[in-house]
Amino acid sequence: MIDRFQYHRAVERASAMLREAGLAITPAERERFEVADFGLNELEKTGLQIITYVNTDRCCAKEIIMTPGQTCPEHQHPTIGGVSGKEETFRCRWGTVYLYVPGLPFSPASCVPPAGSEPYYTVYREICLKPGDQYTLVPDTLHWFQAGPEGAIVSEFSTRSTDEADVFTDPRIKRAPEVA
Numbered sequence: 305m306i307d308r309f310q311y312h313r314a315v316e317r318a319s320a321m322l323r324e325a326g327l328a329i330t331p332a333e334r335e336r337f338e339v340a341d342f343g344l345n346e347l348e349k350t351g352l353q354i355i356t357y358v359n360t361d362r363c364c365a366k367e368i369i370m371t372p373g374q375t376c377p378e379h380q381h382p383t384i385g386g387v388s389g390k391e392e393t394f395r396c397r398w399g400t401v402y403l404y405v406p407g408l409p410f411s412p413a414s415c416v417p418p419a420g421s422e423p424y425y426t427v428y429r430e431i432c433l434k435p436g437d438q439y440t441l442v443p444d445t446l447h448w449f450q451a452g453p454e455g456a457i458v459s460e461f462s463t464r465s466t467d468e469a470d471v472f473t474d475p476r477i478k479r480a481p482e483v484a
Contacts, residue, residue, distance in 0.1 A: 305482040306341050314339045318353035318369035325398035325457050327367070329355060342377055343478030349418040350375050356465070364390075364465040368458040370401065370451035375418050378404075378425050378448035378473040381466075389443035389469075392462035396433035400452030403431040403439055415450040424474035433458070446473070 306314075315337045322329055338354040341347040353369040370376075381390035394403060402415045407429030414432065417425035427446050431439050433456075441447055449458075467479055 305343065305345060305484055306339060306347055307484045310347060311339050311483045314347060314351075314353050317371060321369055321371075321398070321455055321457060322367070327397065327457065329367075333357070338481055339483070340479070340481045342472075343482070344421075344476060346418065348374065350377055350421065352376050359465050361464055364460070364462045366460040366462075366465070367397075368394075368456075368460055370399075370456045370458070372451055372453050372455045373415075374455070375415075375450040376448060377421070377477055378427065378446060379470045379477075380444055380446045382469065382471050383444055384466075384469055388463070390462050390465060391441065391443050392460055393438055393440040394433060394449070395438035395459045395461070396435050397457045397459050398435055399454045399456035401433045401449050401456040401458050402452065403433060403447060403449045405429050405431065405441070405445055405447045414452075417448075421474060424472075426473060 319334060333355050336355060341351045344350050351374055355367045357365040383389045404427050406427045409428035410430035413428060413430055425448060470479055
């Protein structure tokens with residue numbers, strides 16, 4: 305859980321990063337920022353700042369803003385009741401993001417999981433995305449990602465987003481953000 309001060313500080317920082325990258329957002333979009341610490345209360349290490357532009361029954365578009373070294377924990381978007389999990393494409397817009405998926409590990413890895421959470425990270429095939437690079441994840445793919453030293457802005461294009469159904473490797477994770 306984060307408090308109002310942490311929430312506003314995260315929104316200010318993410319907004320500044322978007323401005324620096326030349327990406328405009330409207331005042332209404334700024335009001336809709338999601339600041340997710342995944343219930344771990346370590347936003348600087350494990351967390352995301354997200355603006356969802358659209359999320360319909362067919363498609364979703366988001367902007368994911370990550371501060372330097374910030375990590376989205378390992379998870380997958382599962383198939384539920386015969387409905388395929390989310391297919392998503394990450395397109396790096398600014399900075400560098402390292403995406404980890406199943407496969408042969410990259411050695412040496414560019415990133416390490418946040419301290420204290422190492423047992424909950426199990427996939428290590430590294431995909432480095434710089435501005436203009438993109439990668440598509442098929443449904444049910446276990447993955448995690450981490451911003452490089454300057455942070456990252458990633459556009460996510462996907463099928464319908466049902467974040468509440470995401471399955472995290474770490475049982476401590478709470479996907480729904482809580483702001484006190």
